[in-house]
Amino acid sequence: MSEHLINQGGIQQDLVYMAAHELKSPVTVLKAYVQMMSLKMNKAGQTDYLGITEKMDIQLDKLLNIIADLQDVTQITSGSLNYHFAELNIHESLRNCTDVLKLANPEVEIEFSLCSPDPVIKADKDRIEQVITNLTGNALKYSGSNKYLRITSTIENGNLKVCVGDKGEGISPEKLPYVFERFFRAGSADENKLPGLGLGLFICKEIISGHHGEIGVNSKLNEGSEFWFSLPLRVINQF
Numbered sequence: 001m002s003e004h005l006i007n008q009g010g011i012q013q014d015l016v017y018m019a020a021h022e023l024k025s026p027v028t029v030l031k032a033y034v035q036m037m038s039l040k041m042n043k044a045g046q047t048d049y050l051g052i053t054e055k056m057d058i059q060l061d062k063l064l065n066i067i068a069d070l071q072d073v074t075q076i077t078s079g080s081l082n083y084h085f086a087e088l089n090i091h092e093s094l095r096n097c098t099d100v101l102k103l104a105n106p107e108v109e110i111e112f113s114l115c116s117p118d119p120v121i122k123a124d125k126d127r128i129e130q131v132i133t134n135l136t137g138n139a140l141k142y143s144g145s146n147k148y149l150r151i152t153s154t155i156e157n158g159n160l161k162v163c164v165g166d167k168g169e170g171i172s173p174e175k176l177p178y179v180f181e182r183f184f185r186a187g188s189a190d191e192n193k194l195p196g197l198g199l200g201l202f203i204c205k206e207i208i209s210g211h212h213g214e215i216g217v218n219s220k221l222n223e224g225s226e227f228w229f230s231l232p233l234r235v236i237n238q239f
């Protein structure tokens, strides 16, 4: 690649980062106004339109997630994604993330099978919860009508392994090797109904590799998928 094109790539990255940064504040302010509006409507007993403000809030969260993904990708590309490591009870994180998911999607059934006692690792809580949110969110998004998730944690060979399984549409063997690539979407019949940039799993992979861990997937078309990640327990003192 010529130096000119490299610079142009850098300018584009900067532009995406800055545009995402600038979009974030008005959207955050808008979200605060929507929340204020629903509080005021609630207080005044005007509950007719609360469903609409709730839907606005959900859409604004989606927009904020897209903005955050764009910022993360530009940071990954420029090597400036930083981590703040501290002791983390990952089971608490699994519960936090699934509580939020359940709140927005009460119809989803989630089964847990977690190892005991709760493993404590050294990790960046926000980033690990971002991975869990992405994997559980995908499991639900690509689950079709079977809204069932199975979450397990096990200790294997000095690693903590977390699996998120679903009984959804699955991924074909030809597409499976590419799901962690930037912008890759395996494309189902319903693709148009399921918007996305194809960045979530790329970001997850980067975060897990930033924790010296591994991430992977087993999947069968029309039967379901199992996304997993593992994090080392023993080398925690190296961080």
Ligand SMILES: Nc1ncnc2c1ncn2[C@@H]1O[C@H](COP(=O)(O)OP(=O)(O)O)[C@@H](O)[C@H]1O
Residues within 6 Å of the ligand: 134, 138, 139, 140, 142, 143, 166, 168, 169, 170, 171, 179, 184, 185, 186, 187, 188, 195, 196, 197, 198, 199, 200, 201, 202, 225
């Ligand atoms: N649990 C899952 N079941 C079936 N397909 C999945 C699942 N998770 C991810 N995929 C496929 O991998 C692609 C990439 O996922 P992701 O990076 O999260 O991007 P996005 O959800 O924005 O499309 C998705 O478009 C989808 O085709």
Ligand SMILES: [Mg+2]
Residues within 6 Å of the ligand: 134, 137, 138, 196, 200, 201
């Ligand atoms: Mg996704």
